[in-house]
Amino acid sequence: MEAGKKKISKRIPSRTESLADVREFIDHAARKYGFSEDDIASIILAVDEACTNIIKHAYQYAADKEIEISIFPGTRSFEIRIYDNGNSFDPSQIRPPDLKEHLGHKRRGGLGVYLMKRLMDKVEYNYIPGKRNEVRLIKYRMDSTAQARR
């Protein structure tokens, strides 16, 4: 078991091209931690969605910005913290998506946050306006069996 190891971090340029690198970084760490294939896929997608939101909304596609991703593989939980210095995001503004409302709209939003909440056990946002935003994504080790029963 890899539990209890210290954090692993990566900085990536805030560009959609970076998403493939992000997925590879998370895949490697989640696999090493011992998650099932389903859980690995869920964590990868949740982190992709969080980074996509930062690239699109926090940094509004400014390519010279950076995103920092830190992974904390704990004894009972695998936690990913994602930091940016862009516009703060208020998750309370996001409602569960009504797909029928989305149909036909070229402008999309809210689907990623909804997916993150469905895929992870816990999603938290912390921000100091104008300074730093943090998204915490947590997956519990024991949850792999609970998820299979859903």
Added chain:
Amino acid sequence: MTDFKIHHRDGEGVSIIELKGYLDAHTAPDLETAFQKLIDEKKYNVVVNCRDLSYISSAGLGVFMAYVEDIRKNMGDIKLTNMSAKVYNVFDLLGFPLLYEIFKDEQEAVLRFGERKK
């Protein structure tokens, strides 16, 4: 680099779009371009074969939602086929099976377009 490819072929009254690789925020614009081209060419019966689609994020799902209305207004549809369990799971989490016809096999989707003409 994100690996994503779109291959387009025309069947009898149906356009088949084959997706391969990773459909994310980086590659979603390629799919938008493909759907827009079909609409411009008035090709409204669309089957999207996802056999080689390894990954999809909400950016990719959003493209399906953005274009299906225009296509349905013109008496067409987007039907999805050949999804892996992993890709289907993402569509399912967002409730897509209620809004889209999803088939195991491309031929079933093509036949469904044929049935509607009768």
